[in-house]
Amino acid sequence: MTGDERFAEASRLVANWVDGGRIPGAVLGVLDAETGVTTRAFGLAQRLPGERPMTTDTWFDLASVTKVVFTTPRILDAASSGILDLDAPVTQVLTELRQFDPDAWQRRITLRDCLTHSSGLPATFPVYTYGTDPDQLRAFVIQRDWPHGDPVYSDLNYMLLGFVLERLADARIRDLDPGAGFAWSADPAEAAATEYCPWRRGMLVGTVHDENAAALQGAGHAGLFGTAASLLAFAGGLLDGSGATPEAIALMRTAVGPRRTYGWEHTYEGWSGGETCSDQTIGHSGFTGTGIWIDFGSGRAWTLLTNRVHPTRWSDSGIIELRRLVGDALNR
Known part of the structure; x- marks a missing residue:
């Protein structure tokens, strides 16, 4: 199949999901050596309280894609330049x-543990329910006696990494440059809506969906906004080596377990990128319905951005299946 044919097949799948009412809308984007950058928009950026069409320039709350687009490269680049020691405890900074x-x-947790989700910290915790002062909530996360468990994918790992970046810069994450084509909020007229939030009593559009990131007023695990074009440009920088140091890119591609690299996931049976990509592929998804995958073997990258939590997360969007099907279609 040609690149255009693969993109057409993937587009048909996304259109079926939108037309069937499983997701309000989506943007599909591919960076391919054969066809260059191709993007297509589907459905609605917002359904309630009024309808707005999706466009290829729509901004999305990237949710946990923040971990790999913002936090991971900065921590790894700091380690490459000797500012951080990945094997030293987080207490080297905090x-x-x-x-x-x-x-x-907890004082023995290293940066490497956080990057590879092997620290033993819990997966998540409703930090936002413990106050409204972001400085107090940071102190809460840093001082709490978290229970030690089996290694799991953990937002708390990346909260700590975000605090490290803030301490190094002597600034809040929201005051740090997120990179070209990314931002910490978006114009509601240009953003995909996420969810009606009972805590904030309104439909979230252009403001961070993740409650903990909102309460902390910026965090390392979620909160970045971007477009399909900005994600593909980021992916292109990793593919051509311009987007991070060689050491950082090598670690992003280095398996540290059956599913994970430094920050990212690698291929495994049933993973989000499908079964037809090469074994040199890494990827990551976000709770709001976002995702990015980079195949270093083929030189191809793709992003599927959806507003699958709009107007509520409590629906059967089938996003896990859709991601796999799209990945398979694009890499046949």
């Missing part, structure tokens, strides 16, 4: 972590 218990297990 000296006050669990400061009232010098023997606390």
Whole structure:
């Protein structure tokens, strides 16, 4: 199949999902050595309280894609330049972590543990329910006696990494440059709506969906906004080596377990990128319905951005199946 034929087949799948009412809308984008950059928009950027059409320039709340587009490259680049030691405890920067218990297990967590989701911290926690002051909530995360468990994919790992970046820059994440084509919020007229939030009592459009990132007023695990074009440009930078240091890119591609690399996922049976990409592919998805995948073997990257949580997360969007089908169609 040609690149155009593969894109047409993937587009048919996304259109079926939208036409069937499983997701309000989507943008599909591909970066391919054969065809260049191709994007297509489907359906609605917002359904309620009024309808707006999706466009290829629509901004999306990227949710956990923030981890790999913003936080991971910056931590790895800092390590490449000698600013950080990945094998040193997080206390090399966050000296006050669990400061009232010098023997606390949390004080032994390393940056490498956080990047590879092997720290033993819980998957997530409703930090936003513990107050409204972002500085107090940061102190809460840093000082809490978190239970130690089996390694799991954890937002808390990336909250700590975000705090490290803030400490190094002496600034909040929202004050740091997110990179070309990315932002920490978006114009509601140009953004895909996410969910009606009972906590904030309104439909979220152009403001971060993740409650903890909202309460912290910026975090390392979620909160970045971007377009299909900006994600494909980011992917292109990793493919051609211009987007991060060689050491950082190598670690992003290095398997550290059956599913993970540094920050990213690699291929495994049933993963989100499908079964037809090469074994040199990495990818990551976000809760709001976003995702990016980069195949270093073929030189191809693709992004599928949806507003699958609009107007509520409590629906059967079939996003997991759609991601796999699209990945298979694009890599046949």
